[in-house]
Amino acid sequence: MIKKVFSLVGLFLLVLSVTKASCSLGATPLSASAQAMPGQTVEVTWNLYNLYGDRPTHVVLSVTSDVDWNYWIEPELHEATYNVSGVLITTSENLAIPPRPVVTYKPSTIAAGEDYIKHPSKDGYIPVSTVKIYIEVPENATLWETHKFTITAQGNCFTIPPGTVIPAVSTSLDVNLQVVSQEYYEELVISTAPWYVVYLPWIVLVAVLAALAILIYVKGLLKSKPKRRRKR
Amino acid sequence: MDAESLITYALIFLVLAGAWFVSSQVRESIITGMQTFQTASTNASVTVNEFISVTLKEGYPINFPNLNPGTTNQPASTNPSNLTIGAETNVCYNITINATSNFVRTDQATGDFFLIGNMSFNSTNITTLTPLQLNVEKIAYEWQPCPCGTQHDRNISYYVSVPAGQIAGTYQANITIKVMKCT
Numbered sequence: 001m002i003k004k005v006f007s008l009v010g011l012f013l014l015v016l017s018v019t020k021a022s023c024s025l026g027a028t029p030l031s032a033s034a035q036a037m038p039g040q041t042v043e044v045t046w047n048l049y050n051l052y053g054d055r056p057t058h059v060v061l062s063v064t065s066d067v068d069w070n071y072w073i074e075p076e077l078h079e080a081t082y083n084v085s086g087v088l089i090t091t092s093e094n095l096a097i098p099p100r101p102v103v104t105y106k107p108s109t110i111a112a113g114e115d116y117i118k119h120p121s122k123d124g125y126i127p128v129s130t131v132k133i134y135i136e137v138p139e140n141a142t143l144w145e146t147h148k149f150t151i152t153a154q155g156n157c158f159t160i161p162p163g164t165v166i167p168a169v170s171t172s173l174d175v176n177l178q179v180v181s182q183e184y185y186e187e188l189v190i191s192t193a194p195w196y197v198v199y200l201p202w203i204v205l206v207a208v209l210a211a212l213a214i215l216i217y218v219k220g221l222l223k224s225k226p227k228r229r230r231k232r
Numbered sequence: 233m234d235a236e237s238l239i240t241y242a243l244i245f246l247v248l249a250g251a252w253f254v255s256s257q258v259r260e261s262i263i264t265g266m267q268t269f270q271t272a273s274t275n276a277s278v279t280v281n282e283f284i285s286v287t288l289k290e291g292y293p294i295n296f297p298n299l300n301p302g303t304t305n306q307p308a309s310t311n312p313s314n315l316t317i318g319a320e321t322n323v324c325y326n327i328t329i330n331a332t333s334n335f336v337r338t339d340q341a342t343g344d345f346f347l348i349g350n351m352s353f354n355s356t357n358i359t360t361l362t363p364l365q366l367n368v369e370k371i372a373y374e375w376q377p378c379p380c381g382t383q384h385d386r387n388i389s390y391y392v393s394v395p396a397g398q399i400a401g402t403y404q405a406n407i408t409i410k411v412m413k414c415t
Contacts, residue, residue, distance in 0.1 A: 021288075022292065024318075025287075030412075051285060121380065122381075165294035165308075165405045167294060168409070171411055171412060201255040205248060205255075208251040
């Protein structure tokens with residue numbers, strides 16, 4: 001009888017361990033803006049984390065935009081095969097984020113592709129996996145236009161058995177990228193001033209010349225009159 | 233040319249140059265005065281980073297009981313599915329559900345399927361039954377306030393209809409639950 005009870009409890013625990021799963025994905029920041037010159041490459045760093053899951057979250061990154069500019073993502077999309085409780089599963093992913101809780105202190109050495117971000121509402125740091133998105137601004141990009149790039153992270157977790165409907169989790173980062181001029185300069189736009197201000201030196205010059213001409217003419221008249229008197 | 237004429241021309245040149253210089257200075261001061269506004273204040277700005285996270289917990293993955301063809305709006309055996317918006321989330325948020333596949337038969341590679349539109353959901357925010365649509369985001373929760381230190385638990389219930397005459401078998405579908413800051 002006792003053996004029967006234990007086996008029932010064992011079966012119940014087995015069912016719990018098989019069916020209970022949690023899949024988590026977090027991200028920071030959610031928006032960013034940048035300015036870049038034509039020909040430059042913009043590097044966007046995005047932090048993804050898995051604070052609450054009980055298994056790794058396998059992330060696929062994608063980029064959408066209103067322009068067809070060249071971009072690439074690090075780590076790049078690749079195929080990976082996992083042994084999940086004896087079942088081999090092959091998946092496409094950019095990275096897998098293991099579940100990691102908040103830590104009190106930042107470790108002295110941080111592995112490549114990882115970082116620790118200050119928790120926004122309590123003491124400690126969130127362990128994050130960093131991804132980099134590089135966007136190439138074409139040489140012929142129109143100056144001062146702003147383009148929106150949406151980077152989406154979709155996270156999947158493995159479950160055995162998989163279930164009837166497999167939900168994935170997703171979030172995104174919006175990057176507003178403005179194309180700026182090659183060099184900084186300021187030029188006075190004089191066409192906005194009234195015409196008489198723009199041509200003021202010329203107006204004054206003509207006026208002075210006219211005054212001088214009149215002066216010379218009058219002076220000539222005054223000089224010529226006494227000569228006639230002398231002849232008489 | 234006598235000395236008197238030379239002095240006269242020199243004087244004319246000096247008067248013209250002086251007039252040009254003075255008028256140029258006046259012109260510059262007028263134009264600059266038109267376009268420049270100087271104030272003694274400065275701006276200080278700081279950007280606070282945004283955080284968001286979502287965790288699928290209870291009712292993950294979603295399972296339905298064995299169903300007969302022709303049955304409508306049968307609830308998932310895992311209802312309600314619970315998802316948590318993490319306490320560190322510091323933005324208001326929306327939750328959407330996007331179907332990324334139809335129900336495709338998995339026990340045999342026969343190519344049998346039925347449309348994801350047969351699956352629907354409701355939530356405490358959107359109480360009416362909302363059918364899913366392939367590659368279309370459907371709102372489950374909108375304009376949810378910022379958790380800002382206290383995690384939010386949100387429930388979603390799923391339902392499925394099996395078309396009459398559907399070939400027997402095991403079918404599977406994929407959906408994406410997206411959480412994003414409300415704009």
